[in-house]
Amino acid sequence: MTELQKLSKQGRADYIRKKLQELYPSPPIPLEHKDAYTLLIAVLLSAQCTDARVNTVTPALFKLADNPYDMAKVPVEKIQEIIRPCGLSPQKSKAISVLSQMLVNEHDGKVPQDWEALERLPGVGHKTASVVMSQAFGVPAFAVDTHIHRLAQRWGLTNGKNVVQTEKDLKRLFPEDSWNALHLQIIYYGREHCSARGCDGTICEICKTSYPNRKKPKIVLKP
Numbered sequence: 001m002t003e004l005q006k007l008s009k010q011g012r013a014d015y016i017r018k019k020l021q022e023l024y025p026s027p028p029i030p031l032e033h034k035d036a037y038t039l040l041i042a043v044l045l046s047a048q049c050t051d052a053r054v055n056t057v058t059p060a061l062f063k064l065a066d067n068p069y070d071m072a073k074v075p076v077e078k079i080q081e082i083i084r085p086c087g088l089s090p091q092k093s094k095a096i097s098v099l100s101q102m103l104v105n106e107h108d109g110k111v112p113q114d115w116e117a118l119e120r121l122p123g124v125g126h127k128t129a130s131v132v133m134s135q136a137f138g139v140p141a142f143a144v145d146t147h148i149h150r151l152a153q154r155w156g157l158t159n160g161k162n163v164v165q166t167e168k169d170l171k172r173l174f175p176e177d178s179w180n181a182l183h184l185q186i187i188y189y190g191r192e193h194c195s196a197r198g199c200d201g202t203i204c205e206i207c208k209t210s211y212p213n214r215k216k217p218k219i220v221l222k223p
């Protein structure tokens, strides 16, 4: 019996992009928000927390304050009380308060469309800045979270050394105008099919097409 042909790395990337586009033609942004500021706060809250849980907390928070001017006046303890279900509430509430004051004092109350300025805000790392840049401002970015890091390895698109390398590899393999949608599409696919323990890389169509001869589980590295 002849072995099925394994795709090249670029071949796998092209196939995966087409497949995800078929499955999720216009993926919605999972975190509820109404503008760049409420998105920024929601993304900050989503660190080590599910989007679904963040969406249960933000209505009460945004009822209290949905802009940096109002939020800067809310006592940190009050913010902490509301966001407690999201975890890490002491750090996150302080970050929300200080960040809101910084937006008022340094950016006329607006979320800056600027990588450096965003990453200087407390509680905002490169991943959060990438989500805000892409989803609020439409700037091409590729936010790599643990899910994307894991799937990119299972699909053989990166060696999984760290998230910085994974972001570089994915940006090289996918056209820039596909990055923003792909970030969401990969997350949706991961949630539906590729959980951390749920699969060893041999079950569904994407891995079978990409690696027809894979017999052993694909071991993935954590970021």
Ligand code: SF4
Binding pocket: 154, 193, 194, 195, 199, 200, 201, 202, 203, 204, 205, 206, 207, 208
């Ligand atoms: S086979 Fe497993 S790892 Fe590969 S795409 Fe499917 S669910 Fe994900």
